[in-house]
Amino acid sequence: MKDHYQLLIIGGGPAGLAAATIASSKGVTCALLDEQPAPGGQIYRSIESVPEKRAEKLGTEYLRGKELASAFRACEAEYFPETRVWSLSSQREVGVLHKGKSKIISADQILVASGAMERPVPFPGWTLPGVMQAGAGQILFKSSGIVPSDGVVLAGSGPLLLLLAWQYMNVGVEIKAILDVTPLSNHLLALPKLPRALLAHHYLTKGLIYQRDLKRAGVNTKIGASLLQAEGDDCLDTIRYRHFGREHTIKTDLLLTHFGVIPQIALTQAVGCKHQWDDSQQCWRPEHDEWGSTSIDGIIVAGDGAGINGARSAEHAGRLAGLQALFALGVISQIERDQQSIEDRQWMKDERHIRPFLEAYFAVPQTMLATTNNETIICRCEEITAGQIRKAVESGHQDSNHVKFLTRCGMGACQGRQCSNAVAHIVADSGGQAISEQSHFRGRPPVTPLTLMQLADLNEEESL
Amino acid sequence: MFKQLSNSTVETVEVTLNGQKIHVSQGMTVAAAALTQGLHFTRTTPISNSKRLPFCMMGVCYDCLMVIDGKANQRACVTYIKKGMQIETQQGVGPSLGETE
Amino acid sequence: MKPNVLIIGGGLMGSSIALQLAMRGCNCSVIDKASPGRHASGSNAGGLRQLNRDPAEIPLTVEAAKMWHSIKDLVDSDCDARFSGQLRVAENRSDMKKLEQRANMVKAMGYQHEEIIGKKELYKIVPALSPHCIGGLICRGDGYGRPYHALTAFRHKAESLGVTYHSSTEALNIEQEGEGWHVRTSQKVFNSDILVNCAGAWSGQIAALMNESVPLTPKALMLMVTERLPHFVDPVMGAASRKLSFKQMQNGTLIIGGALVAKLDFEQQKTELDWQQLAKSASTVVDFFPQLSDVRIVRVWAGIEAYMPDNIPVISASQTVKNAYHAFGFSAHGFQLSPIIGRIMSQLILEGKSELPIASFSINRFSQEKK
Numbered sequence: 001m002k003d004h005y006q007l008l009i010i011g012g013g014p015a016g017l018a019a020a021t022i023a024s025s026k027g028v029t030c031a032l033l034d035e036q037p038a039p040g041g042q043i044y045r046s047i048e049s050v051p052e053k054r055a056e057k058l059g060t061e062y063l064r065g066k067e068l069a070s071a072f073r074a075c076e077a078e079y080f081p082e083t084r085v086w087s088l089s090s091q092r093e094v095g096v097l098h099k100g101k102s103k104i105i106s107a108d109q110i111l112v113a114s115g116a117m118e119r120p121v122p123f124p125g126w127t128l129p130g131v132m133q134a135g136a137g138q139i140l141f142k143s144s145g146i147v148p149s150d151g152v153v154l155a156g157s158g159p160l161l162l163l164l165a166w167q168y169m170n171v172g173v174e175i176k177a178i179l180d181v182t183p184l185s186n187h188l189l190a191l192p193k194l195p196r197a198l199l200a201h202h203y204l205t206k207g208l209i210y211q212r213d214l215k216r217a218g219v220n221t222k223i224g225a226s227l228l229q230a231e232g233d234d235c236l237d238t239i240r241y242r243h244f245g246r247e248h249t250i251k252t253d254l255l256l257t258h259f260g261v262i263p264q265i266a267l268t269q270a271v272g273c274k275h276q277w278d279d280s281q282q283c284w285r286p287e288h289d290e291w292g293s294t295s296i297d298g299i300i301v302a303g304d305g306a307g308i309n310g311a312r313s314a315e316h317a318g319r320l321a322g323l324q325a326l327f328a329l330g331v332i333s334q335i336e337r338d339q340q341s342i343e344d345r346q347w348m349k350d351e352r353h354i355r356p357f358l359e360a361y362f363a364v365p366q367t368m369l370a371t372t373n374n375e376t377i378i379c380r381c382e383e384i385t386a387g388q389i390r391k392a393v394e395s396g397h398q399d400s401n402h403v404k405f406l407t408r409c410g411m412g413a414c415q416g417r418q419c420s421n422a423v424a425h426i427v428a429d430s431g432g433q434a435i436s437e438q439s440h441f442r443g444r445p446p447v448t449p450l451t452l453m454q455l456a457d458l459n460e461e462e463s464l
Numbered sequence: 465m466f467k468q469l470s471n472s473t474v475e476t477v478e479v480t481l482n483g484q485k486i487h488v489s490q491g492m493t494v495a496a497a498a499l500t501q502g503l504h505f506t507r508t509t510p511i512s513n514s515k516r517l518p519f520c521m522m523g524v525c526y527d528c529l530m531v532i533d534g535k536a537n538q539r540a541c542v543t544y545i546k547k548g549m550q551i552e553t554q555q556g557v558g559p560s561l562g563e564t565e
Numbered sequence: 566m567k568p569n570v571l572i573i574g575g576g577l578m579g580s581s582i583a584l585q586l587a588m589r590g591c592n593c594s595v596i597d598k599a600s601p602g603r604h605a606s607g608s609n610a611g612g613l614r615q616l617n618r619d620p621a622e623i624p625l626t627v628e629a630a631k632m633w634h635s636i637k638d639l640v641d642s643d644c645d646a647r648f649s650g651q652l653r654v655a656e657n658r659s660d661m662k663k664l665e666q667r668a669n670m671v672k673a674m675g676y677q678h679e680e681i682i683g684k685k686e687l688y689k690i691v692p693a694l695s696p697h698c699i700g701g702l703i704c705r706g707d708g709y710g711r712p713y714h715a716l717t718a719f720r721h722k723a724e725s726l727g728v729t730y731h732s733s734t735e736a737l738n739i740e741q742e743g744e745g746w747h748v749r750t751s752q753k754v755f756n757s758d759i760l761v762n763c764a765g766a767w768s769g770q771i772a773a774l775m776n777e778s779v780p781l782t783p784k785a786l787m788l789m790v791t792e793r794l795p796h797f798v799d800p801v802m803g804a805a806s807r808k809l810s811f812k813q814m815q816n817g818t819l820i821i822g823g824a825l826v827a828k829l830d831f832e833q834q835k836t837e838l839d840w841q842q843l844a845k846s847a848s849t850v851v852d853f854f855p856q857l858s859d860v861r862i863v864r865v866w867a868g869i870e871a872y873m874p875d876n877i878p879v880i881s882a883s884q885t886v887k888n889a890y891h892a893f894g895f896s897a898h899g900f901q902l903s904p905i906i907g908r909i910m911s912q913l914i915l916e917g918k919s920e921l922p923i924a925s926f927s928i929n930r931f932s933q934e935k936k
Contacts, residue, residue: 035523035542042522049491051471089837104840117524127527129505129517130465136521136541140466144489144496149467171469234515235504254465264524272835380519380527383511395721402600405607405713408816413526413537413792413863444864445838448523449537452791452851453858458844510793510817535859537792557817561693561797561856 001080001098004106005029007325008094009077010085010267011113013041014065014311015303017072018318019111019325024077026331031078033085033096035448039069041115042135043311046143054145057170059163061206061311062142068315086446088112088271090296095446102454109298109325112268112286113318116261116304119283120418121156121368122378122386125230126257134164134258147173148254153239155179155228156258158362159207164256166210169217176252178214179225179241181259183365190361197357200350222248226367230255259364263305266417269443271299277436280359281308282369283421284440290345291324291337292317300324313351316344369422370429378426379419381412389423390430398432400424401439413449416441466499479549494551495521495528495540506530506540507554530554567591568888570914571748571757573736573771574764576606577712578892578899580719581907582761584640587726589911594757595728596750598735598767602716605765605899608868610788610810610822611712612801613901615678616651616704617667619877621925622902623676628921629905630678630706639904642718644710647815650800651707652690654853655700660805664702678704693797695853702805709801709812712900719903736764739774744888759914760889766831766871768879768893772928777885779894780874780931785827785836785867786897787843791860793817802853809849819860821850824897827867836867872896880906880926882913890914891928 007023009016012034024030040047044065055063072079080098087095093106118133125131134154140146151174154161165175197204214221222243229240239250262283265275274287274295285307292300302321303314320341327337371378374387384407392403400423403409409423410416416423420441428435468489476487481501488497495518498506505515507529518528523542532538533550536558540551567590572579575597583593597603613633615626637643655661664681671679682690683700690703720730731752738749739760748755762771769781794817801812803823810823825846828837843865851858873879873894883889890913892906899906909919 037544051473054469054471087838087840090835091837095840117522118520120525127514127516127519129515132518133520136519139521140496140499144492144500145469145471146466146496146500147469149465235517380525383509383514395717397717399600402602405602406717411790411864413529413861414524415863417524442866444866446862446865449539449792449861449863451859451861452847455840455844455847455862456851458840459848537861557793557795560795 001031001096001103001105002029005031006107006329007109007111008033008105008107009111009113010094011041011115011303011305012036012039012081013043013113013115013303013314014068015305015314015318015321016041016111016113017068018315019113019302019322020077021071021075022319022322023325024075026326028326028329028331030076031080033080033083035082035084037081039072039079040065042139044069045139050142051145058142058167064311084448085267086448086450088267088447090271092298097448097450097454100454102450102457104458109300109328111292111300111302111321111325112305113301113303114264114267114305116308117264117417119259119262119364120422121257121259121364122371122376122419122422123228123230123368124373124376125232125236127377127380128230128232128236129234130232130236130253131230131255131257134160134256137256138164138167141167147171150253151176152254152256153177153179153250153252154256154258155181155225155239157182157364158258158260159358161258162207162210162214164258165214165219169214169219175219177250178219178221179228179239180221180223181225181228181365181368182223182362184224186361186363189363190357193357193360197354200354203354226365259368260362261304261308262421263307265305266415266443266447268294268299268301268305269440270445270447271296272443273299275440278307279436280356282364283308290320292321293324298328309348309351309355313348316347316351319344370425371422378422379409379412381414381418382408384409386426389426393427393430393432398427399438400427400441403427404441410441415444465502468500477545477547479545479547479551481551482553488545490545492545493541494530494532494543494545494549497545498530498540498551503553505553508556510556513556531558568758568914569756570594570759570761571596571746571755572761572763573748574762574768575601575720575730575732576604576763576765577716577719577903578763578895578906579761580716580723581903582763582892582910583728584719584723584726585907585911586914587723587728589915591915593723593728594731594755596731596734596736596755598733600732601720601730602713605868605870606716607713608788608866609712609870609897609900610812610820611710611715611900612651612812612898613646613648613708613710614651614704614801614898615707615901616702617653617679617803618898620670620674621877623671623674624921625902625905625909627676627678629902632904633710633901634706636904640718640722642714644715644718645815646708646710648706648708650690650703650705651803652800653702653803653805654687654694654698655805656698658699661700663805664700668702678706680705690800691798691802693854693856695855703800707801709814710900715900715903736771736774739771741886746888758888761892761910761914762890763892765893766869768871768891772891775883775886775889777883777928779879779928781894782872783829783831783869784872785829785869786822787825787827787838787865787867789821789843789846789862789865791819791821792863794819794860804849804853807849808846809853811850818863819857821846823849829869831869834869836869838865838867870895870897874931878926879928880909880923881928884929884932
């Protein structure tokens, strides 16, 4: 690993891979750092090693990653897998942990392609063993062919729920129920956005195919389920929910939930990029222009880490960001950048047609985002409940960061990744500042764990 | 809770999980191995002593912390299995830091 | 008739002063340009340390320690204060000599709180310490608290006695009319009889609005906190000749500090961490406690604090204008002093003199130096 690169790309998902491929073709020194052992990100995880049979069951969307990964493998960019980035400064210095050793490298341009994570939505019992996120189920399936052995209940809202159900169905996993928590009122709210969505009808068609296949297979789907609760002593045993005014229970040892995805913003937060609350996507995201340039000079974002637009968009955004980096480095002219990006920009525009509809249709109900059940644990690490957060707000702490100082909510090992949004929702709901007015939990590096010894390594490096 | 679909092409390696020698597929994460071995929990929390299993499987929730090769607080979902690895369930904040002699 | 007092800066000093004045019947308003505790008061390490203070501060710190030991009587909360001692470790003979000289100096002043301990006692108190150390200087009545909890307790108590707080209220212009003050802020104009400047790192700017200049330097101090660990050390640890400062909190996390300065853009209020300095600090910690090598750092942050050239605060009436007072420049060791600062300042404001000697903290010491 060199001490300096012209372009450094953080993240090996579709955005990062596409950016590295295009940027390195123009002869700039470029490196891609990624936490995983192989290219693909979460969406195309294990794409290079997946056995053919499993890949088929996962669907054609997933196979798209093969092309991206092989183009990246063939390109000139240096690739550092199993490498963690623990800090990023506005001077474009990057703290890196590689082969157990830490070091600080720098770059002229940095692309943060950090991708998305599942939106954490707390509900009673969500910390019980046996309650996991749908993305976790998919990762187990993609990377190791691991699937539920004694049936599964899927609950939440969003396209991934349906996709995972369909993928599981393909390999004969028993799907005990799909509990769709999107309220029926969402359908009405989404209706005006349907005409535009029809411009990207392949997404709608695919959704309908999954639905049809699942229905044919006799999978029990409850639309408009509410008051989801996971119960059990030491592990999940029963799921309780309401549907059309009646309470129901299901026995299961595994519940996979999905409430949409949100950008991973730990790095852009740590470096101090401006962020904004996106009301439609119900999340914070870094502010950026069409090319991915953020409020900090030389820091670019692309893909779902910049705002949720899906895997295909990420690929095009990655190429735009790559071209922007080349332009900023003086390798190509503005005209060249604009011309070479015409197709990608058109693609992105087309891809976006579906988003407003999806976002309205699958919007998670407010009653779940800001749970009114005060016993519910919000901070999984520090085990702080909704009631404790509401109490802090009532005693005058009107902002997420103040609630954090007071309660330790968000101060645990995950650094607030799992609770920051829920805390903001609850603070707003209990009379604190509106969510758009609040400050997100302030970014506190290291973004990924760093031991005292690994930090101390920086000394040796200096003295060498 | 979980099972691995048969895949005869992948080699297995021997690791130790809570004192038991087990064979798991190469390329698996520690968390995936723990789940397929039917572990009921991979850690207990320092605050309420509650049991937890992996939750996100992508390194963001820090709920899958385990003691791996004697080191506490390792994220099992981003740690890949290596031959001879010693994996243990983590109790609370993990093993004592001891005293220097 | 008690005076109306406007306090600029809603941190721990401002809140402590407001509390003491309110207890004595004054009508106080506190304004803060951000929110109380946004900077030093919310982001400091919470050390309750009498050990190794500047001789001028000793009478104050000893009195403050008494107040901390019964802090619940004052603010209805124990502020999570724990008294597990503070300790400075000697690694060699010359360290030990330095500590002994210090202990003798304190004794000669008539104080008993700093105590020399030998190797045996040292390892009885801190068995986990690396075996190379030979003794130390301890203050057994010292400890630590939780800064934001303390601030919240002081503020709530002050509010219960009628003090009003105004957040996002930045002082823009200060005018004296007769004996009173008009302070134009980003929100509205405040009128008062008395003005108190305890704006932390921004105190120099407030003083300038009153035409008083002070050689204040804002600095951003970094702290690291680790994951929760099994309990392994009681006292707050320091070293005689190395930058070491850390403590294990009740919840098991370690807070590591030691005057580590981040890069600061004061105008923009932006701090950028200096990882090389943090790396040195990490090495020092591991030298004293090798078993911490694999412990993970969870958060690092920097808080903006005011430093004076002589590293002791300004606790003083203004030298240029009447009815204005200063309490700032605590140079990263103000937390422990905060309760006594409230008491002294209330005496200074209402009676014109303090129960403890504060001449060393006068604002005119800087102008005198020049002459």
